[in-house]
Amino acid sequence: MSFLRGFSLIFFLGVLVTSSFFSNVKAHEYPHSIHLLMPRSGSAGHKIEGLNCLSWRLAVETNNLRDWKTVPEECEGYVGHYMMGAQYRKDCLAVTSAAYDYVKTLSLKKDGNYVWIFDIDETSLSNLPYYADVGFGVQPYNATSFDEWQKEARAPAIPAVLSFYKKLVRLGIKIVFLSGAHEEFREPKERNMKNIGYYKWEKMILKQPSESHLKSVEYKSTHRTKLEEMGFTIVGNIGDQWSDLIGANPGKRTFKLPDPMYYIG
Amino acid sequence: MSFLRGFSLIFFLGVLVTSSFFSNVKAHEYPHSIHLLMPRSGSAGHKIEGLNCLSWRLAVETNNLRDWKTVPEECEGYVGHYMMGAQYRKDCLAVTSAAYDYVKTLSLKKDGNYVWIFDIDETSLSNLPYYADVGFGVQPYNATSFDEWQKEARAPAIPAVLSFYKKLVRLGIKIVFLSGAHEEFREPKERNMKNIGYYKWEKMILKQPSESHLKSVEYKSTHRTKLEEMGFTIVGNIGDQWSDLIGANPGKRTFKLPDPMYYIG
Numbered sequence: 203m204s205f206l207r208g209f210s211l212i213f214f215l216g217v218l219v220t221s222s223f224f225s226n227v228k229a230h231e232y233p234h235s236i237h238l239l240m241p242r243s244g245s246a247g248h249k250i251e252g253l254n255c256l257s258w259r260l261a262v263e264t265n266n267l268r269d270w271k272t273v274p275e276e277c278e279g280y281v282g283h284y285m286m287g288a289q290y291r292k293d294c295l296a297v298t299s300a301a302y303d304y305v306k307t308l309s310l311k312k313d314g315n316y317v318w319i320f321d322i323d324e325t326s327l328s329n330l331p332y333y334a335d336v337g338f339g340v341q342p343y344n345a346t347s348f349d350e351w352q353k354e355a356r357a358p359a360i361p362a363v364l365s366f367y368k369k370l371v372r373l374g375i376k377i378v379f380l381s382g383a384h385e386e387f388r389e390p391k392e393r394n395m396k397n398i399g400y401y402k403w404e405k406m407i408l409k410q411p412s413e414s415h416l417k418s419v420e421y422k423s424t425h426r427t428k429l430e431e432m433g434f435t436i437v438g439n440i441g442d443q444w445s446d447l448i449g450a451n452p453g454k455r456t457f458k459l460p461d462p463m464y465y466i467g
Numbered sequence: 468m469s470f471l472r473g474f475s476l477i478f479f480l481g482v483l484v485t486s487s488f489f490s491n492v493k494a495h496e497y498p499h500s501i502h503l504l505m506p507r508s509g510s511a512g513h514k515i516e517g518l519n520c521l522s523w524r525l526a527v528e529t530n531n532l533r534d535w536k537t538v539p540e541e542c543e544g545y546v547g548h549y550m551m552g553a554q555y556r557k558d559c560l561a562v563t564s565a566a567y568d569y570v571k572t573l574s575l576k577k578d579g580n581y582v583w584i585f586d587i588d589e590t591s592l593s594n595l596p597y598y599a600d601v602g603f604g605v606q607p608y609n610a611t612s613f614d615e616w617q618k619e620a621r622a623p624a625i626p627a628v629l630s631f632y633k634k635l636v637r638l639g640i641k642i643v644f645l646s647g648a649h650e651e652f653r654e655p656k657e658r659n660m661k662n663i664g665y666y667k668w669e670k671m672i673l674k675q676p677s678e679s680h681l682k683s684v685e686y687k688s689t690h691r692t693k694l695e696e697m698g699f700t701i702v703g704n705i706g707d708q709w710s711d712l713i714g715a716n717p718g719k720r721t722f723k724l725p726d727p728m729y730y731i732g
Contacts, residue, residue: 254554254557254558254561256554256557256558257554257557257558257560257561258561260525260528260558260561260725261558261561261562261565263525263528263529264528264529264562264723265721265723266561266562266565266566266722266723267565289519289521289522292519292521292522293519293521293522293525293526295522296519296522296523296525296526296531297526297529297531300526300531300532301531456530457531458529458530458531460525
């Protein structure tokens with residue numbers, strides 16, 4: 203009983219923090235209660251015997267688990283609380299702090315052509331309002347409803363990443379957004395990004411129809427190689443998927459943001 | 468108050484699990500109480516302002532933080548409880564479960580020359596009894612006392628890894644231990660490994676005096692490349708450090724075990 207009371211308190215504090223996270227989104231638009239959101243049908247979920255959700259998340263974040271399709275059903279509550287609570291935000295901040303500590307060690311020449319690569323979804327912006335409505339990754343990916351959400355251009359920034367972006371811009375490092383989002387969503391994506399504070403960039407590379415057959419790691423490697431060939435030096439690279447950070451020309455340092463909701467290979 | 472009581476219960480359960488972990492070590496030899504072990508001088512530790520220890524550990528495990536020398540002082544309690552409690556063991560088990568799920572997907576030919584690479588320290592065996600005595604990584608690495616400990620050959624196995632090793636042996640996959648431990652410790656290392664259940668291997672590669680200048684990632688890459696040149700196929704590779712798992716010929720799949728106690732680059 204004592205534990206449950208403690209847990210309720212922590213959850214309450216988490217909600218307070220969460221509401222400040224979506225500070226650019228009107229509170230009444232996302233009146234989510236995680237517990238209410240959990241589907242009890244279990245039709246979409248898969249169960250893994252004896253699964254420990256903390257271990258599952260660590261295995262995901264360290265790239266030990268690959269090619270997984272959905273969050274295990276029994277971890278929906280865990281993933282939901284993690285994403286909506288304070289720890290996800292703290293974890294993102296720890297990543298960008300480490301990235302900025304690295305940036306401070308660089309000797310940047312005035313005439314240097316330095317680039318930092320940012321992924322977009324779950325890196326520069328957060329689709330958490332969408333994922334909160336579809337079980338935090340327990341339900342299989344639904345292109346139709348996700349595309350609808352993308353067109354609304356209402357995704358909030360991840361505050362730590364936006365703050366890091368601004369620091370890089372002030373240092374004169376050029377920003378390249380490299381995303382697997384399709385070219386047809388350029389207008390809402392650019393509008394969304396500008397609305398939440400990403401006010402300038404060197405390039406925003408989105409996936410062309412001719413590239414739709416490419417796996418993310420191939421697609422991103424190809425474009426990073428092109429950037430290097432153009433004379434840019436990729437000093438850093440940040441993303442929520444390992445496929446953002448491995449392959450050819452990953453950048454001098456890579457930074458992995460947490461994402462226990464989905465996997466892109 | 469209710470939280471403290473809950474925490475005490477969890478800690479008590481953790482100690483119960485821990486005692487079964489060191490099942491091959493006589494209980495009275497390691498009468499550790501984490502709280503008693505914490506040095507209060509703080510002379511060795513470094514502090515990081517506003518640090519969240521869960522975020523720090525995640526940043527370590529995802530290779531966002533590199534070249535760190537010691538565990539931040541304020542995370543000694545967190546790291547100690549994690550390592551001595553149930554979660555570390557569960558996390559290790561999740562890694563080897565993922566590895567075995569991968570092994571089951573392999574089509575192994577009868578005449579195949581398949582190898583799985585195991586790191587030794589904090590992978591095949593655990594130096595936790597040693598690290599519990601030196602602040603779980605808060606104190607700087609002390610070669611003298613660690614070498615003493617190595618010579619005692621009393622390190623227990625990590626149960627999940629030993630169990631995984633046995634499964635691979637039964638499947639006919641050859642075992643190569645590839646460790647940065649120095650050749651001069653071969654006798655106690657081999658004795659320790661045999662005592663705890665690693666009863667056969669193809670090779671145990673230890674660092675030669677001529678290799679002492681090499682960084683771990685170079686040293687391990689070189690030996691993996693040699694193995695491939697000899698005709699072995701490295702089907703998998705497991706270690707607690709990213710330097711075990713990156714570089715040349717890492718293996719068809721790599722598996723990262725947790726280790727928040729030290730960093731080897």
